[in-house]
Amino acid sequence: MTKLNTANDLEALRKQIQAQRQSIRTTLTLCGGTGCQASQCSDVIAAVKDALIKNGLEKSVTVRASGCHGFCEQGPLMVIEPGNVFYCHIKPEDAQDIVSKTVMSGVVIERLLYVDPVSGKTIQTEADIPFYQAQDRQLLSQNRLVDPCSIEDYLSVGGYAALAKTLFQMTSGRVIDEIKTSGLRGRGGGGFPTGRKWADCMEAPGDEKYVICNADEGDPGAYMDRSVLEGNPHLVLEGMMIGAFAIGAAQGYIYVRKEYPLAVEHAKIAVQQAREYGLLGENILGSQFSFDVEIARGGGAFVCGESTALMASLEGKVGEPRPKDVHTVEEGLWYKPTTLNNVETWANVPFIIKNGAAWFAAKGTKNSKGTKILALTGRIKNTGLVEVAMGTSLRTIVYGIGGGATNGKAIKAVQTGGPSGGCLPVSKFDLPVDFDALYDAGSMVGSGGMVVMDESTCMVDVAKYFLQFLQDESCGKCVPCRLGVDRMLELITGITDGRGKPEHIGLLQELADTVRETSLCGLGKTAPNPVLSTLRYFPEEYAAHINQKRCPAGVCKPLITYAIDAEKCKGCGLCLSACPLGAIKGEKKQAHVIDPQLCSKCGICADECKTQAVTVN
């Protein structure tokens, strides 16, 4: 590899790579993201490569193990170009068929095609799948085109052009102005205007400055940052370089949690490759700008996603937040001005520089611009990673992209923003994905987790789950977060166990307000959101638990009893043999009964029953 010394070198290399690739007609893109790896995609990739070698096609067909495509539920998946044919749930034994039929003779294999669960139709091309159709893919668009371990792939799709533009055609003031005009706001949860952060950091006195990429994504069910860093690490690196140039930093860090081994590995490879090409190091592309990046691994504490705790952890101290009365842009890492942004925020930067602020600002709402990646999970037909323009309504996401509820049950709520977000009821589904609109409704965009819940979910239980998570993950430094969350959990556990009193609602509300107002860091300030939003939108569920000692969704075990409807029961004996405690008695072909003394309310009998005779009261 030769070091690139000028911007022209970079362009020449790009042309050379593109010219080399023109001769290759067929490309098989297999998703190599963590989701698909869990469904054994590595075996599929190896099998496809073997099959190509057997047929002597290894030179003329490219096999690319790309980053996450987003439709993890259908994995392992493959897109074949030309033709945009989309195969899902591929097994290693399908490899030979794919090569001999689709690659060699262009025949589409019917059994590997995607079947839309909403319409029941078989769909041949990726572009026609409703899950992808309703999305607006910007950041994720390159994931399919790029092998994360190959800098050449990234260069061939126009990578590092924004860096060259920044270094040779722009001043740091221009870059910051461009980011300011674009209206980009922090994607990690806070939604702070990125341009303002950079400007403050640039103006802060000090010679040594730092940029940090926060990849310590810990929300349950969220994997936006993981997919971007795993799937396209060079995009994040390029964003960081542009940011470092703008604020005047010479050193950057990517703080990535150790539970993301693939992201750590890909980021390391990317940094190594960029160094070899001279895109990191002294005098990048022959300019005056020098910059290098180090990878730091987090140790598994959720609170280290908070900026000051992350910096403490980077410094080698205990990962605890400190008061932010002096902002991190003035005194951050090692008391030096520091700009910390989320993976997704950095990934947006090269696009803004390349296409201009106006291009970015054209999408979105008044105060929230661009696109946002969301991790859509829960009781819906299509789950996965979706990218939508800001301002898309929750309804479009849940019903349009998600395809609506599974099992024909009614959707009750959507939980946005991870454990610090809130639950919004169906009546609020017309709200747009917009930082301010969701905040006003008592939730937040957050990092982008989105969990859909149907009528079989108890909202009090949901609040309890998130409080448990936050109690475990609180660092314990300040009183409101440590004791306040603990007491809220105590109160809410009392309510789900049937010990709740009417005055507990007021106490819970008051305590939640106190924790929100007085906690030291963002974790504590947002910790009561699940409680506050469920109290606001689902007061009737709390009232049922407290006044009638009843759980309407049939989830809270101390408040429910299982019984068998004698009229519906056929006496098949399925439940009898399935019950782990032997709590069900009954003769063959006669109605069975559950002994409430022995029943542990596990719900296995209800799952086993074919006639829905097991009822929950």
Add this chain to the structure above:
Amino acid sequence: MKQYVTLTIDGAQVRAAKGASVLDAAIEYGICIPHLCHVPNLSDIGACRICIVEQISNGRSKVTTSCTLNVQEGMAIISNSEKIKKLRRNIAELLVAQAPNSKAIQDVAVRCGVKEVRYPFRNSDCVLCGRCVRVCTEMWKARAIGFVGRGKDRHVDFPLGKREDFCKHCGSCTMLCPMTITPCKGPMRPGEEYLCGKCEAQLMITENRPDSCVWCELGKGFQCARYSQ
């Protein structure tokens, strides 16, 4: 030469040395902002959150701890609004429910207006204010004790749970601990979750003249900065 800035605390003009915290400036002027984890001459970590105040800037109020907030020219601070009093009372209630037998914490709770405790008592004594850890680390540079664990498992302990030679038995940690002040006769027991009111009697004066320091006895109890100076 020392540089000074002027700010207002509860409407009163206060002149304070640059770099001082709002809490120190207030105490200097006899404005009593209740506090627990703050110890003069040690760093402030903002752990107990009792000393919260409202900082007004551009017409917007922000709740923050006065011990970690440095004074700035023209700053406007409100330490006794209804909102702050309520938040402070709730925090003090959490603390006193955790360590109901600590005289210092009872006093703080009474000072913050706690009349009844709505949570079951825990008697876990330590409230993790970190006074002991900081005096050991910062004053004596011994680092013989520190915080161990995270969240609800957080506690103060020796390194690896064993007392090492670098602990010189100086006793500073014990001296600063809010638990070591002799409790009054009526420590609260489970089921009797109210404050006895003896300490409250001392506060008659402060209730009439809110937020002016009267050198109250309870200041001695929780080592009010005025007594230790």
